Amino acid sequence: VEEVGSMNIMFKIDGEIYTAPCVGTVLPGVTRRSIIELLKDWGYKVHEERVAIADIMKAADEGKLEEVFGTGTAAVVSPVKELDWEGKAAHISGGKIGELTQKLYDTLTGIQWGKLPDTKGWTVPVDAQ
Incomplete structure (x- = not known):
């Protein structure tokens, strides 16, 4: 549950x-x-703690699992549309990219490509010489 490949x-x-x-x-x-x-910054409560897959699947059964996404250097943010565990499948966001997942991708890539202002000081200009 903690890691998907290098994400x-x-x-x-x-x-x-x-x-x-x-x-x-x-x-x-x-x-x-x-x-x-x-x-x-956007007002979400972020829990950095171990989460059991059983609890995630239970949240899915209860309709509370809204989005799942991986983060990493190459993909930036990548949606997960299905989780399979012990013969049970949880389908997430109707197989579509979730609204928050898309917003995160658009924001981070927008900052990286200079299309959105970098209010965080994350980008560093590189001298072309």
């Missing part, structure tokens, strides 16, 4: 964000940190 995974459950803490196999990456900072 960190986050869950939006009942309006709050859950992701594993940076211990063990969880990557303490720049993208993860940037996403968490944006989420907090």
Whole structure:
């Protein structure tokens, strides 16, 4: 539940964000940190704690699992549309990119490409010489 390939995974459950803490196999990456900072700026409560897959599947059964996405350098933010565990499947966001997932992707790539203002001081100009 903590990591997908070289991505960190986050869950939006009942309006709050859950992701594993940076211990063990969880990557303490720049993208993860940037996403968490944006989420907090936008008023989301972010829980950095271990989450059992059983609890995630229960949230899905109760209709509370709203979005799941991975974060990482290459993909920036990547939606997850289905979770499978012990023969049960949880379909997320009707198989579409969730609204928050899309907003995070658009914001971070917008800052990276200079299409949105960098109010965080995350980008560093590179001298072309």
